Amino acid sequence: MKKIAVIPGDGIGKEVVAEGCKLMDALGVSYQIFNYDADYWLQHKQGISDQQLEELRTFDAIYFGALGDPRLPKMEHGKDILLKMRFDLDLFANVRPIQLLDVNHSPLRPEIANNIDIVIVRENTEDLYRGLGGRFKAGQIDEVAIDERIHTRAGVRRIVEYAFEYAVKNNRQKVTLVDKHNAIPNGGQLWLSVFDEISKGYPNIVGEYQHVDVACAIMVAQPERFDVVVTSNLFGDILSDLGAGLVGGLGLLSSANVNGNGIGLFEPVHGSAPDIVGMERANPLAAFATLAMLFKHVGLLDECEQLLYAIKQSISQDITTPDLDGKHTTSQVGEYIISRML
Incomplete structure (x- = not known):
């Protein structure tokens, strides 16, 4: 039991x-x-x-x-x-399905909305959500606020591997990495290099990259271009809420926080x-x-x-x-x- x-x-x-x-x-x-x-x-x-x-x-x-x-x-x-x-x-994978249940509750035209079937795999234990940083001279004109974005190779590797394995087990055809390596080069390049390395081990799964701002536009205009999306903690949070708005609101979206073996x-x-x-x-x-x-x-x-x-x-x-x-x-x-x- x-x-x-x-x-x-x-x-x-x-x-x-x-x-x-x-x-x-x-x-x-x-x-x-x-x-x-x-x-x-x-x-x-x-x-x-x-x-x-x-x-x-x-x-x-x-x-x-x-x-x-x-x-x-x-x-x-x-x-x-x-x-x-x-x-x-250590629930490192946050899995959020974005699926259309009824076209009447989407703000998109039916011919677009009917193509929404996306699974967002969000890294769940790193990034800005670790709460690293602080405020100095709070309330003063020269106040400084710092939030630190943390990524580790081990953390990135396991979430990308999870996304590809999820695609295999659920008959998905594509995994898209969403990040912003042109503006956030250090963490972004780490994500991209790990993704490219792991993608080579899954020749039957298409691996591609999109900048997060471009990904938002694609989700609205051409949602069929996405299948499994793997991304960081912050971007995954934003993308899944956007997805909720496309299928009827947050009152319809579920999520799982898992680590694959417990x-x-x-x-x-x-x-x-x-x-x-x-x-x-x-x-x-x-x-x-x-x-x-x-x-x-x-x-x-x-x-x-x-x-x-x-x-x-x-x-x-x-x-x-x-x-x-x-x-x-x-x-x-x-x-x-x-x-x-x-």
Whole structure:
């Protein structure tokens, strides 16, 4: 029996993950809830301790909601909870599928939107997100702020290898490296040299390079040119949010944080949306899509496929929340998804 940990988090994270838990209850999938959130951080002045992290290591997957609370405007708990899990569990690959579920929810013309089927493989443990740098003379006219962009050959190598292996295992034909080596030459050249080296070992997979600004334009105008995209932490974050806007919004996007051989952390791409908490307006479909990725990770392959089909049916039947121009509540959408699974 696979072990699943659930961390609902803050805001609508609690609401949408609750719908996923109802589905697991209906399917007889067991799980254990851990309330690591803003309330916990404010009470204990810490996030996940090293001892608690060791307990989480005993699980096969973590189902996570979202973090963000107005009482912590600097997101202090985000570093101590979500980033701690990503970094200390060495979940170096953030996999974000960008797939069109219904052409009516894309701002693009149908003949363009119908070609969207991209998987973004984002390096998850380096780059600007390590928090290196600082501020000097804060608030003064000569204030200096520095953020350091960190890349290691080992880190770049393993994420590029993961992207090519993902392409092979999922019958994808192309891997595109997205970076900006003409403007950021040191890290950019490291990425490019490693990519070129690894690409030679996969003669049946097309390997290509695009600058990040050009890649954004291509995603909007010619999305069919992308298949698997591998990129750094910052650029992957930006590209996946752009992708969300092309397929209907953040309420539809799921992600997996994995390392290829152990525990995985699965979370919707959207945030905690404190402005709509308690209003039954939160879209649970991203949380359900996230749960489908988790099901695949733990070997529940039939449940994964059934859930993805139920999500598509929900959208095609307009059983959706207001962000998708629907008239249904969070729990009503959840009830529909569960009914399609049983």
